[in-house]
Amino acid sequence: MNQPPSDPPDPAADAEPRSWLSPALRAQLPFYVGVLLLTLVGITLAWVRHIELGIPWFPGAERPVWLVEARVDFIATGSPVLASLDLPSQPPGFRIVSEQATSPGYGFAIVDEQGNRRGEWSKRSADGPQTLFYKVQFVPVRPGEDNDVPAGDQPTPRARPVFWEEPEATAAEQLIAAAYARSSTPESLTRELIKLLAPETADQNAALLLAESDRATLLTRLLNSAEVPARLARGLALQDARRRQSLRTFVEVWADGRWLTFDPRTGQLGLPKDVLLWQRVGSSLLDVTGGLESDVRFAMLRQTVPALQLARADWQGAGLALFSLYQLPIEEQGMFRVLLLLPLGALVVAFMRIIVGVRTSGTFMPVLIAVAFLQTSLLPGLIAFVTVVGAGLLLRGYLSALNLLLVARIATLILIVIFITSAISVLGYHLGFNTGLTMSIFPTVILAWTIERMSILWEEEGAHEVMVQGGGSLLVAVLAYAIMQAPLASHLTFNFPELHLVVLALILLIGRYTGYRLSELRRFRAMADYE
């Protein structure tokens, strides 16, 4: 069936040379280009939305998510309490999916102070040990879609003025001078300073300064003194199912228009994998007023969530999301789910009728039956359909004798169909089959017409033709149902409505198919004797 049907043997045209692109095909070129364009546009749009919005191709796709829980403990003193915890905002390599705070009796708010997000718990009065929770879900960002604020958007920070007391001032000055001499850039200066501060190589100056403060803080102060903007950052090493973790300190240095992360212990540049920078801007991680012995500990868990759910959470405000059907009310979404499946059924009908050559009763009746099957599930639906049509055909036999006009006959059939479906529903309910047998789903008018057509067919062409066409209709309906009920089909049609352009292209192609139908290979089999 697959050879191009353009050049059948023609004794008259035998002499002409044939190019692979026959004139007939060349005339149809715009059509095929249009079909190709439709396909490309559909697939490209879907691809872009997949990349940009993270809508998964497959319905079951899942992505890893880190659930981090910060637990704040302190002992309240009976006065008003205000606990303020630094919250992560746009940590490099991760994206926040959701966050929530749980703490009975406390008011909670997230405040933003010059780019520094803080969670604030407040209570008029509290006494004794208090525990506050803050939960946040992060999803690792795939390389290439890093959401770190581009360098150009950040104002260049200034080095903070640092005040040293003697004798630290001299020691710091000497350390900076030594490192400065051996470096050329902020990065190399940082590396040299870290080396000078390392325990193995620390000289007197370093030892003096390290006695006063920890290494990371000291490093930040030294860098700022050397007019290199630097700040402390605190990060969390993510490991599955860890509890009571604390944050590790890092130093961020401004160089070449962006923040570089250094490990102050090793001098290693760059953030280790699976480290989440929790705090980058603020000075303190936790401030508690009205409480004592405050402490914050972290627990974490690696989870998987449906990628689709994740994508939907991210859609808010994205330009491409304007095309999303998820913005409709839930009720209409349900309607559109079925509506968007219909083109697949239409494609099946076109294929079965034009390529295979199955005869059906009523062109698109099988699609409507298939939609009904979607609601009733296959077997109950099949039984119900055959019962209704069979009973209808029997009663239609009596109608014949009444000698009614056509319109009145169809109207009578509609009533009969409704009687039969109600009877089946009530009977099914009493037998305990009420779950699947939602008979009202079946399109009543279509059923009435089907019965009428089959009845006339029976009278004119005999029972055989009724079986052929009825069987053909059911076959196509079951096939359409099989495709439409596949989770992948419903997922793709609803989340990527643009893929319908591809379905359209396929239908257009089928519409121009001029080759033999599969059924004609049997119908014309007698021709084998004449070759």
Added chain:
Amino acid sequence: MTRYISPARLQRLGMLGMNCRNVRYISRYNDRANYPLVDNKLKTKLLAEDLGVATPRLRLVVRTQHEISDLGRRLAGLEGFAIKPAKGSGGKGILVIAGRDGEQFRRPSGATLTLAELQRHLSNILAGLYSLGGTPDLAIVEDLIQPDPAFADYSFQGVPDIRIILFRGYPVMAMLRLATRASNAKANLHQGALGVGLDLASGQALNAVQFGRPIRIHPDTGADLLGLQVANWEDLLQLAARCYELAGLGYMGADLVVDAVRGPLLLELNARPGLAIQVANGMGLLPRLQHLEARRRLHHSPAARVAYAIHAFRRRDLPAPATTVSGASAQQATAPAAGPADDRADRPIDRPVRQQVGQLVGQPADRVTDAAG
């Protein structure tokens, strides 16, 4: 016989498939505006009368339900007649009355109907029971066709009709449809009527099929189908070719009958003629259609188109009925030999000649090898 045939073989045979027919021929050559002309038998008939194309004589048109009550009086004086829905297709709803038995109407099968039953049938027709899409319809009553005795041996009860496919006004393929007991005396191939392919040049039987399978002997009458020869073949072709001017459809089928008294008559036209004619002829339509598609200039007069078709589509592999005659001159040469030379009536070729043709045609095995060669 094999159960399936490969598409490559079908293509070699030049078989026209349903999709190809719809896309390349019907939608390209048939203007939709002209469909009502052929889908409505009354319109076809009135137009045909204007253009001098002979059709069965129209006796009565029933347009509204209340006219039906008056039916008995209006049918008075009509002995035999046929009631047809104007928009029926495939022979649906056609009721033939062969004569009367007192108050009763007698069908060709011998069954009788009362006037009330006739009235109910007409009422069904008007309601659109037999029309395309169930639209309201009207009924026409025509003169009964007097079966040509030449076909008496070949048809079970019903009147055989001749389907001729016309492409751009040229006859390209022809088939005779014969009723059988299996087809309920209807000339409907789906129901088991015989399809006999006819040589376009001579009207001589090429091959016969029933239910898509080759057959040689009529199952009810026992006549040898391959010995069949349609008389006055060229007149039939001329009549069919004139239908192109009538309907203006590039690809259509003309259904003709031969009346014993009036000669060839146009029964109806079909804008979507079926494909079974190819199996009946044992050859595909495509080479002939493409041959005509390739022609730049077309003949204007029906007579010239018929002459061209006879010349172009003659089966050269066919054993000639006699050594000296072939093609269009066949009946002119054989008919005088069989009957009075001046008899231009639809007198069939007499039995001796038919038998002679049958003998010449010989065994089916020979024919197959000939055709293959």
